[in-house]
């Protein structure tokens with residue numbers, strides 16, 4: 001089950017299959033773009049589960 005996090009500052013979105021991947025990608029974005037260091041808990045609290053349509 002994939003999860004998605006949308007950045008609250010810009011329109012960036014990241015989607016990943018594992019929490020670890022999601023957190024790592026979002027942390028990198030927040031750090032590079034906004035100089036933020038969100039915690040794993042904060043990121044996962046913002047995450048939404050998404051259904052990936054498979055053809």
Ligand SMILES: [Zn+2]
Nearest residue numbers: 007009010012
């Ligand atoms: Zn952003």
